Amino acid sequence: MTSSDGDLRHSPLHTRHVALDAVLGPFGGWTMPISYPDGGVLAEHTAVRDAVGVFDVSHLGTASITGPAAVAFVNRCFTNDLERIGDGQAQYTLCCAEDGGVLDDLIAYRVRDDExxxxxxxxxxxxxxxxxxxxxxxxxxxTDRHSELAVLAVQGPHSAAVLDAVGLPTELDYMAFQDVSIESAGLTSQVSAGGGPVRVCRTGYTGEHGYELVLDAEAAPPLWDRLLVAAQARGGRACGLGARDTLRTELGYPLHGQDLSPEITPVQARCGWAVGWDKPEFWGRDALLAERRDGPGRRLTGLRATGRGVPRPGMTVLAGGTPVGSTTSGTFSPTLRAGIALALLDTSAGLKKGDVVSVDVRGRALECVVQPLPFVPSHVR
Known part of the structure; x- marks a missing residue:
């Protein structure tokens, strides 16, 4: 995963993206595909909603925590309660600072008590x-395994059919995972002997039925090729991070650095469901308990534009001409054919579903209505 683009790192699939003429851009210190030709973000978004999309998300970090009582240790650090899940299950959780701000949101995969x-x-x-x-x-x-492992995502209504076509398991509960051998994916002749397993996870960031695959970096290119052939046979395509962003925004999924951050707590971002409130210990516990008790001064809320225009992050939201917050994410929704945004709004404003506000889009007032999240139904379960 070396790079010639300054300090930016390359995915193990970088040459595949270049061969597909992907639009590449910097993301989190990596050079990653933003979109591909023949339709771009709109076509890729639609493919995931209607058929299937294959994503390279190898920029995501991967780390193993091993040793006696590894689960118990991590449970004292992150917000969610790992005792709620068993071996072979995954959990969305948060890494918070002592003041309750979110340093990161992540997925924890429980292999066993010591891993x-x-x-x-x-x-x-x-x-x-x-x-x-x-x-x-x-x-x-x-152990940091960021350079050793690749992560692929197969998302959409036909995702199970794509995995079936390459010999990977699909009958998994949501947020469950299963390790299978490289041989099961038909890759024995294409990767070196002794390669690690393919971890098949029923997880994703699109709101559609889907899977994420974690495997040795050297095994990723041939598996990507096979997944892409199977997806194209079912009306699917390769998808970049542009479509990943529009898909997650339609579901109201937060993006760290925008909707979650060291300045935005889980309580403000409506992620209290990912906090084990009864746990005796986790980073930021006292501050978050106090904020939940007293009530947050602002909350993450959905906004849908009623006219032409697209809200973007960092725009002022006004009610009756008075500033009441700002947008954290904003995009054009290909599904709704309208501009949508996530916004942190002052709870003192008392805004509720259906109320009209305006977003200051470069000096022009864009009328929006307050809407509960998600903007579109989820199909993950």
Whole structure:
């Protein structure tokens, strides 16, 4: 995963993206595909909603935490309660600072009591690993595997058919995973002997039925090729991070650095469901308990434009001419054919579903209505 683009890193699939004439751009310290020709973001978004899309998300961090009581250790760090899940299950959780701000949101994969795989965001992986390493007790080891592993995502109504076509398991509950051999994916002649397993996870970031695949970096290119052939046979295509962003915004899924951040807490971002409130210990516990008790001064809310225009992050939201917050994410929704946004709005404004506000789009007032999240139905379960 070396790079010639300054300090930017390359995915193990970089040459595949170049061969497909992908529009490449920097993301979290990596050069990643933003979109591909023949339709771009709109066509890729539609493919995921209607058929299937194949994403390279190898920029996501990967780290193993191993050793006696590794699960118990991580449970004292992150917000969610790992005792709610069993071996072979995954959990969305948050890494918070002591003041309750979110340093990262991530997925934790519970392999067994003495082993987890955690998947932080690319830009925050080093921070999360440094905090875990500093806090780890004797016997618990935190290992950065970012350069060793690749992560692919297959998302959409035909995602199970694509995995079936390449010999990978599909009968998994939501947020469950299964390890299968490289041989099961038909890759024995294309990768070196002794390669690790393919971890098939019923997870995703699009709101559609889908899977994420974690495997050795050297095995990723041939698997990508086979997945793409199977997807194209079912009306699907390769998809970049542009479509990933429009898809997640339609579902109201937060993006760290915009909807979650060191300045935005889980309570403000409506992620309290990912906090184990009854746990005796986790980073930021006291601050978050106090904020939940007192009530947050602002909350993440959906906005849908009623006229022509697209809200973008960082725009002022007004009610009756008075500023009441700002947008954190904003885009054009290909599904709704309208501009949508996530916004942090002052709770003191008392805004509710159907209320009309305006977003200051470069000096022009864009009328929007307050709308509960998600903007479109989820099909993940």
């Amino acid at each position: 987890l795989l955690v998947m932080p965001n690319a830009a925050n992986a080093a921070t999360v690993l440094e905090r875990l390493t500093a806090a780890a007790p004797d016997g618990v080891r935190v």
